[in-house]
Amino acid sequence: MTAVTRPGGRTAAVRDAVLRAAADLLVESGLEGLELAAVAERAEVGKSTVYRRWGSVPALVADLLVDMADTSSRRPATGSLSTDLLAAAKLIRRTLTDPRQGPLFKAIIATATCDPTTAHALAAFYRKRVDEVSHVVTAAVDRGEAPDGVDAREVIRHLSAPLYYRFLTDTAPISAADVRRSVALTMAGVQAGVFGP
């Protein structure tokens, strides 16, 4: 078999269409609305292609998370740790309160609670995202703004946690005050040596 698939060509276009359709269905009706046949129809792609390439809903959600991780790598670089953390926390707030991204994250996190494949893909997604943002902490260490040996990933995880806790356990939206408090708490923790060394 000689597959004619140049990079970024038809194969990539099919994947884009399928992942977009999967995200649309998750946003509109949650995990229950996500079936491979419906994804294929919405993406205007042959059902057999979707079944052959992704095989199952969890595998499709896992690939969606890989794609989301690849396309979400903006790093703040404002020159100071507190303003970098503020930029990162604001981006989390913007993402989770976005009318499309918010429901998409909720649907994926809900799926992860009951499906191990999605749970692993989601954990990998957050590891990658946290790794990317944690560079603001290592840059702060280089500038002497944070102690050498600080656990940069844990700093970013604790910056994110209060915003996700609001997102998932409360009906009140994530506020600007939530963002500022999370940054202030994380900075206090860095200064008090909570994240090491």
Added chain:
Amino acid sequence: MTAVTRPGGRTAAVRDAVLRAAADLLVESGLEGLELAAVAERAEVGKSTVYRRWGSVPALVADLLVDMADTSSRRPATGSLSTDLLAAAKLIRRTLTDPRQGPLFKAIIATATCDPTTAHALAAFYRKRVDEVSHVVTAAVDRGEAPDGVDAREVIRHLSAPLYYRFLTDTAPISAADVRRSVALTMAGVQAGVFGP
């Protein structure tokens, strides 16, 4: 109609059986396994009773949360803020890593992401639980261990958040180190004035 229902009598027994059956089904198969007919069968209660009294799955989950809030009011009182917070964080870890409670919370939080009735009941549950635990902070204010005017509820929310973030976005279990770090961070925040006044 003269209903013969003494307090704690048959009505309470029916509710206990129905809520226990609902929790069992949520633990075993998540929201998808929760149907009123299945709950009635498992609880050995007439279907019509369950339909008449709860009416819908979201209403049943909401009542389950009311019951969970009523029966979970242990307050730490060790005499110092940091050990009270440690006791509270340990209880959260114990609950979320419990083989029954953990999956139950995951199923309810997942349900809340896609159902407004459950979301409101869940938010009310956490408001009540956070309120109860926040007495350790007001007691610390009375002892002069924390500044007057500190937002006790936000202290407890930020103590809980990293543990829930681990629970919902990571496959690694909540560790004893996670508990200690969350307490240390919260204490650093109280001392730095992050939670007011």
